[in-house]
Amino acid sequence: MIVAEQKPLKEIIAMTSPFKKLLIVGCNECVTVCHAGGRKEVEQLAAALAMAAQKDGRPLEIKEVTLERCCDPEYIEQVRPFIDQYEAVLSCACSVGTQYFADTYPTKWALPALNTSFMGGSLAQGIWAERCAGCGNCILHETGGICPIARCSKRMLNGPCGGSTGGHCEVNPDIPCGWQLIWDRLVALGRTPDYAKIMAAKDWNTSRDGGPRKIVREDLTI
Amino acid sequence: MKTESKLEKILESGQLAVTSEAGPPRGAEPEVIRKKGEMLKAYVDCCNVTDNQTAMVRVCSLASCIILKQMGLSPILQMTARDRNRLAIQADILGAYAFGINTMLCLTGDHQSFGDHPTAANVFDLDSIQMIQGVNKIRQEGTFMGGAKMTLAPKMFIGAAANPFADPFELRVMRLAKKIAAGVDFIQTQCIFNMDKFGKWMQMICDEGLDQKVHILAGITPMKGLGMARYMKNKVPGMDVPDEVINRLKGVPKEKQADEGITMAVEQIQQLKEMKGVHGFHIMAIEWEEKVPEIVERAGLLPRPKVD
Incomplete structure (x- = not known):
């Protein structure tokens, strides 16, 4: 699978701070398995960003959604009905998924919440290693x-x-x-x-x- | 003879060869290279020039080799696969040969994380064995590694490194056999401190008959002092420094340790002269090139043979 990890929160705050309306998208595939960008991580990230915005006195509206797969046009289409209400997509998918958003929605920013690291697998709870x-x-x-x-x-x-x-x-x-x-x-x-x-x-x-x-x-x- | 290399002529004549190395400076200072060349000229047959050793940027090996060649030395062009793909490797070989440099050492190279540019990308398009194969192909077939014919194909005398002290030990002879199969002519070993282990390795090489197929130059590095010995033991990958070396240096006062290090190197050479399969010495006096003449002289390796 593709193994990724979340970027430092500070970096994510800096890249998302120009936006007032943010769509945070997770992926149910590899990044869920490696605990980097699944539903749970999207929820935690949304809470952290909302808190940071509140602290800075910035208005921020967030919608959270987690798709079945972000490397497939069929699933990327699922956000089309509401994407116009948001200025940017913060992708918790791997960089493949982030680029699918960029390709599919040319007028929306696609921001990476993760660093996509390698193709590999789990060695033990909380440990992943490169294999390919x-x-x-x-x-x-x-x-x-x-x-x-x-x-x-x-x-x-x-x-x-x-x-x-x-x-x-x-x-x-x-x-x-x-x-x-x-x-x-x-x-x-x-x-x-x-x-x-x-x-x-x-x-x-x-x-x-x-x-x-x-x-x-x-x-x-x- | 496969090449015009002075090293080949000496080794094929059955005499013990002596090579050394000059580390180029970390600034554009040709006089530093010339000074090292002058120091070594009468005492060694050929002089290696290192290629960004330990991944620290220095004057390039090729330019330094040209300076030494113009001074009348026989330089050995060290080349790592870390910084060059097969295009750059071949271009440098053509350039070297155009300046009369006909001996080279094919190395994979230390990883760049050791040096002063740890954020650099590495190349490793080839490994050392594939580089040997490519250089041998140029020599034998007169073609580029890609297959196209060359107008004037360099005939390089091909060297490589071998580390008898790295792991897994049982692979070390098999890997040398691969280098020989790839076309290597001579080997410079890693610095030898563990004489027992080196002896075992040489025995295995002779048992396999590999000493008849390749010239092995034993790597000798004098210890400047206890600090260096400890550093080599603990910090340098693939280095085997036994406690007896540490203890011997510890046993002499600090100001005498450098002299003791030189004496130890001389004793090593004298012992290794008798070892079957050792065809010469590669003296790596790291940033201590001025001591090479003394080591060569005291080890009874003078005068150096004259070959045409």
Whole structure:
């Protein structure tokens, strides 16, 4: 899923303070799961912003709504009947959702309440970690199911570098060395000879380096 | 010979090679590079020039190498994948070769978070092994990494680093084998302080027959004092400084510690000269280049061989 976290309240107050009528929109998908922008967080944020406005003596009218999904035109349309009553949308969706509001309602400000961080998952209650860098050409079958692009700080395809110490990355002892993890998996799978294969220079064209990406499924388009 | 490199000629002649390195200054001061070059010229075969080492911005390796080359030294162009994609890597190699620089060291590079621009984006388009592969392709096939033919293809003598002390240890020899398969000609090791572990690594290399396929230069760094030793032990990733090194420095008065550090380096070289698979020494006297002549002399590595 997409993992995000709420921006510091001070930053959100600063970006929303020019507006008197604010539509705060949450999303029921990933950001609900990672407790960043679901119904509950929208409610808390609305209360905090109302309080800040009151303290500053600014009038502020807020409407809260949480959509099923903010990365889908069908759901984004659900705010059309009332969006004209508001000056700006404060999106508690990931940045994909925020951009859907910007695309769909060209005359309305779309403000991000979250920092969209990475594609990953939950490790334990309150802890999430990155697992995919979206390179567009998966190699997990060659690396024991651990991604060197997302999990090595230098995205090395032929690691580990000389900074791997005690299973940790040189960048930070809190980061497990991605290549130690790959090696451990190869050992567990009895596939250590696989390590000897040199992984060639990657074609980054399928990654962000090829420009903004798009998938068209002819079999699904109408 | 694969190249015109002085280092290749010395190593292929079976003599022990001596390389060192000059860290370029953090200002546009060619005289600093010249001074280091003058200091090292008669004592080493080739001189590495570091490439924004520890991710601190310095005069670029290429420009510094050109200065050293014009002084009559044989520079080794260090190149990291951290700051350059494959276009920039190849452009720099072409530029270097146009100035007669024919030896280089392919490195992935320290992460930029260690340096003075931690907010920078990194590149890491290639890793060191892929860089070696690319440089070897240029040399062997005369083509760019992208496949197009080159008019005059640089024939670089290709070096790389190896850290026998990083983890996981059992991978260290396998990773070196990958560098050899990619086309590396010589290896400069990480600074050696743990002689036992280095000996084990070399033994594994010889057992695999890899010492016949690559020239290994043992990395030697003299300790300036107890403070440096403790810093290296605790703060530098991938560094293995055993307690006996710390204790030996601790055992001498502060003003004598630098001399003791030099003596320890000299003793290390003397021991390593006898070790199978060690084909030379890479002396990294960090911001202490003036001590290299003394180390080389006391270790009995003078005079340096003359090759055409």
